[in-house]
Amino acid sequence: MRILPTVNPTVECISDPAAMQQRAEAVRRQGRRIAVVPTMGALHEGHCSLIRLARTRSDLVITTIFVNPSQFGEGEDFDRYPRDLGRDTVLAQKAGTDIVFVPSREGMYPGGFVTAVDVEKITGVLEGAIRPGHFRGVTTVVAKLFNITRPDLAVFGQKDAQQVAVIRRMVQDLNFGVEIVVAPIVREADGLAMSSRNAYLTPVQRAEAPVLYRSLRSAAALVLAGERDPEAIRRSMIHQISRASSGSVQYVSLADEGNLEEFRVLPGGARVLISLAVKFGSTRLIDNCVLDVPS
Numbered sequence: 001m002r003i004l005p006t007v008n009p010t011v012e013c014i015s016d017p018a019a020m021q022q023r024a025e026a027v028r029r030q031g032r033r034i035a036v037v038p039t040m041g042a043l044h045e046g047h048c049s050l051i052r053l054a055r056t057r058s059d060l061v062i063t064t065i066f067v068n069p070s071q072f073g074e075g076e077d078f079d080r081y082p083r084d085l086g087r088d089t090v091l092a093q094k095a096g097t098d099i100v101f102v103p104s105r106e107g108m109y110p111g112g113f114v115t116a117v118d119v120e121k122i123t124g125v126l127e128g129a130i131r132p133g134h135f136r137g138v139t140t141v142v143a144k145l146f147n148i149t150r151p152d153l154a155v156f157g158q159k160d161a162q163q164v165a166v167i168r169r170m171v172q173d174l175n176f177g178v179e180i181v182v183a184p185i186v187r188e189a190d191g192l193a194m195s196s197r198n199a200y201l202t203p204v205q206r207a208e209a210p211v212l213y214r215s216l217r218s219a220a221a222l223v224l225a226g227e228r229d230p231e232a233i234r235r236s237m238i239h240q241i242s243r244a245s246s247g248s249v250q251y252v253s254l255a256d257e258g259n260l261e262e263f264r265v266l267p268g269g270a271r272v273l274i275s276l277a278v279k280f281g282s283t284r285l286i287d288n289c290v291l292d293v294p295s
Contacts, residue, residue, distance in 0.1 A: 071137030
């Protein structure tokens with residue numbers, strides 16, 4: 001088994017997919033429960049919260065770090081996406097990781113690789129409408145990571161709500177037998193959802209960005225006060241964001257949390273995903289909240 005050098009010798013750092021799979025199979029034969037936390041690195045407290053949750057639900061935690069090229073579109077930030085394996089390894093270990101899996105691009109997509117996993121319908125809206133091919137890259141790499149790490153459960157963050165819905169659909173449709181656990185969004189003190197891409201914001205943009213969370217809270221308050229017209233709520237959110245920031249709103253959505261179909265009217269008892277994407281300069285930020293509509 002190839003072990004990469006790391007600044008933290010208490011954590012296994014494995015790069016070879018075959019070696020990782022063999023290690024996971026050995027753990028499963030011992031009857032131990034495996035959790036995987038897929039990441040692209042640039043770890044922050046949000047990622048660490050996922051790892052800590054995984055630690056409470058399993059005997060062995062694997063954190064994967066792979067900046068997946070197939071989920072980046074043309075002109076997106078693949079080349080400049082932050083990478084610091086030493087720092088990430090330390091943070092992952094402190095949060096409770098046992099193994100860090102850090103495959104190379106060639107290890108994940110060897111020459112001649114021509115297979116993809118494509119979930120239909122729910123990948124064509126919201127992020128999928130703006131980033132064509134993004135979710136095909138996500139589902140393909142997650143399917144590979146599941147096959148390599150052989151987990152009993154996988155932990156994802158609520159911030160990427162559409163990704164969670166897509167992966168749940170893939171797991172159900174393809175009988176992966178992996179439990180999908182969703183951890184709450186972790187926010188900065190001013191409400192901004194933690195994200196590796198927050199580092200791209202200028203000081204002015206960073207000061208403006210918390211308006212996204214404020215708009216979500218305002219939307220939730222409108223629903224709880226009896227507003228049932230999604231379009232009225234969208235207009236209110238867009239107005240609030242435009243008035244308080246330089247951000248350019250790409251979408252505001254009020255959709256069914258499970259199938260991501262937009263509501264024309266919010267029915268009592270529905271579980272609505274209120275989500276948005278806003279660009280600050282070249283930086284896209286996403287955020288969301290989930291709300292049970294009062295009957």
